[in-house]
Amino acid sequence: MTGPEHYREAERLLAQDRAEGLEGTYFFRPESLAAAQVHATLALAAATAMQAGVDGCEPGMDPAEYDAWCSAAGVHAAMGGGPR
Structure with missing residues (x-):
């Protein structure tokens, strides 16, 4: 969800x-x-x-964690948070 x-x-x-x-x-x-x-x-x-940096490099959040949140939120990490 x-x-x-x-x-x-x-x-x-x-x-x-x-x-x-x-x-x-x-x-x-x-x-x-x-x-x-x-x-x-x-x-x-x-x-x-989802307020983390578009490229997944927000300080304190590594790219794998950012990708996991994008997946949990149902958005594409590579597209900067656009819908899947």
Whole structure:
């Protein structure tokens, strides 16, 4: 799952509760809220990782680690973060 997909899944989980009549009560089921938080955190991790230099040479991140993050985020490292 890519970072944007994680973000959309977090939104979907919260919207699902709203669609079930919980909107306006400011309450989400704990399991929905926890799952949405996990997806939002993974989306943030992917977005943060993709801020590394386009060529994978950002200080502190070796090229193999950068390539691994690009793969996890579902983008091409060689194309500077473009979609796969």
